[in-house]
Amino acid sequence: MSGPELGLAISVFLACAVEAVEALTIVLAVGVTRSWSSALSGVAAAAVTLAVIVAALGPALTALPIGVLRLVVGGLLLIFGLQWLRKAVLRWAGLKALHDETEAFAAETASARAAGRRSDGFDGYSFTIAFKGVLLEGLEVAFIVLTFGANQHRVGLAAAAAGVAIALVTFVGAAARAPLARVPENAMKYAVGVMLTSFGTFWGAEGAGASWPGGDAALLALIPAVALASAGMVAWLRRLPARTAVGAT
Amino acid sequence: MKSVAVAVWDFIVGDDWVTALGVVAALGVTAVVAATGAAAWWVMPVAVIALLLLSLRRAAR
Numbered sequence: 001m002s003g004p005e006l007g008l009a010i011s012v013f014l015a016c017a018v019e020a021v022e023a024l025t026i027v028l029a030v031g032v033t034r035s036w037s038s039a040l041s042g043v044a045a046a047a048v049t050l051a052v053i054v055a056a057l058g059p060a061l062t063a064l065p066i067g068v069l070r071l072v073v074g075g076l077l078l079i080f081g082l083q084w085l086r087k088a089v090l091r092w093a094g095l096k097a098l099h100d101e102t103e104a105f106a107a108e109t110a111s112a113r114a115a116g117r118r119s120d121g122f123d124g125y126s127f128t129i130a131f132k133g134v135l136l137e138g139l140e141v142a143f144i145v146l147t148f149g150a151n152q153h154r155v156g157l158a159a160a161a162a163g164v165a166i167a168l169v170t171f172v173g174a175a176a177r178a179p180l181a182r183v184p185e186n187a188m189k190y191a192v193g194v195m196l197t198s199f200g201t202f203w204g205a206e207g208a209g210a211s212w213p214g215g216d217a218a219l220l221a222l223i224p225a226v227a228l229a230s231a232g233m234v235a236w237l238r239r240l241p242a243r244t245a246v247g248a249t
Numbered sequence: 250m251k252s253v254a255v256a257v258w259d260f261i262v263g264d265d266w267v268t269a270l271g272v273v274a275a276l277g278v279t280a281v282v283a284a285t286g287a288a289a290w291w292v293m294p295v296a297v298i299a300l301l302l303l304s305l306r307r308a309a310r
Contacts, residue, residue, distance in 0.1 A: 071276065076261055078297065079272050083263045086304050095309060139260065197297060205293040208276045209283030212290045222294065229298050233305055240309055 004199075004216050007223070008148045009161040011195035015144045016165035018188045019137040024169055025101050025179040026133030029108030032177075034115075035123035042130030050138040054145060054159065061150035070151060071207025077147045078204050081196025088190035089230050093237035098186050101179040144196070151203050194230060198223040267307075271300040 001009070023043075031039040061069065090096035108129075115125045145162050149155030173180060202212065202219055212218035262269045275296030283289035 075272055075276055078293075079269045080261055082268050082272070082297070082301060082304070083265065085301060086265065086268075086308065089301070089305055090308055093309075143260075197301075201293045201297050204272070204276050205279050205290055208279035208289070208293075210279050210289035210292070211283075213288075218290070225294065226297070230301065233302060237305060237309055 002216065004152060004219060005154060005157060007195065007199065007219060008152055008154060008158055011192060011199065012141075012144055012148055012158045012161040013165045014188050014195070015192045016141045016162040017169055017183070018185055018192065019141050020166050020169035021101065021173075021180045021183050021185055022099075022104070023134045023137040024173040025105050026108055026137075027130045028173065028177070028179060029105050030112050030126040030129045033109050033112040035126040038123035038126035039130040041122075042127040042132075043134050045127075046131045046134035046138060049135060050142050053139075054142050054155075057146055058150065058155045061146060062153055062155065064150075067207055067209075069207070070203040073147045073151055074200050074203030074205075074207050076200075077144075077151075077196055078200025080143065080147075081193060081198075081200045084189060085193030085197050085226075085230055088186070088193040089233050089237065091186055092190065092234045095237060099189070101181040101183070101185065105179040105181075148199065151199075190230075194223060194227045198226045201226070265304055265307075268300050268304045271296065271303075275300070 027039050027043055030042075061073065064072075087096060091098050112125065112129070141162055145155065145158040149158030169180065198219065202222055206212065214221075275293055278296070279289045279292040282292055
């Protein structure tokens with residue numbers, strides 16, 4: 001496996017694991033509080049929708065000429081990655097609340113209880129919340145799988161890394177039957193932000209016609225450079241006058 | 250159709266369109282520099298660090 005392929009697999013795995021942990025919390029909350037069968041039906045429906053999106057867009061993207069693909073998809077990945085990295089830096093600087101699965105589980109459970117009585121059969125609330133939760137968290141994963149996979153013509157590898165992450169989180173979640181609050185989600189989100197930003201920068205520049213010194217090996221300098229620069233920004237923000245952290249997302 | 254476009258915009262660009270515009274501009278500058286035959290690889294890393302810094306400064310205000 002080449003360096004960029006390893007980077008692809010790690011980035012997709014981390015991103016997918018984080019999103020799967022968040023989706024698991026939502027599904028657990030409605031499953032425990034209301035209806036497991038309806039919640040799991042929602043999960044299945046969302047999984048099918050996501051698979052259709054990846055199957056439809058994957059081949060269309062990989063059919064684009066590599067220069068256009070790297071420019072457009074690299075640019076989109078960079079815009080998307082900078083969002084992740086900005087939020088991660090704000091979290092570590094104390095300007096945005098850290099994501100807490102126990103808190104998220106409590107909030108989802110309270111909403112599920114407040115949603116009124118459930119019928120004995122199919123529970124529309126559980127289905128809808130589980131469907132929406134998995135679809136929204138999954139769309140970020142689908143975007144990362146498609147952009148990373150298409151750029152290296154390795155959509156299969158990206159999908160496999162995503163599948164392993166989902167299977168692992170599902171297995172641990174089923175065993176624990178509780179939100180996976182001990183997963184270092186905030187650190188993982190930071191790492192994903194660094195990877196998305198670095199790969200987006202690399203591919204975007206290549207797509208625009210630039211040649212990196214050392215070719216793909218430039219990523220080995222770019223990833224630590226982005227990580228170091230963002231860590232410096234965390235230190236800078238921490239020195240600013242104290243402000244109240246805004247909500248986690 | 251409009252709601253789909255708005256959803257896609259929110260999903261990819263989020264609440265910081267200035268950074269998105271900056272990325273597009275930086276890619277354009279990279280293309281122009283590369284077309285002259287000069288080394289253009291440095292434009293994007295410099296732009297990305299500057300855009301992140303400016304975005305964080307706006308968020309921290």
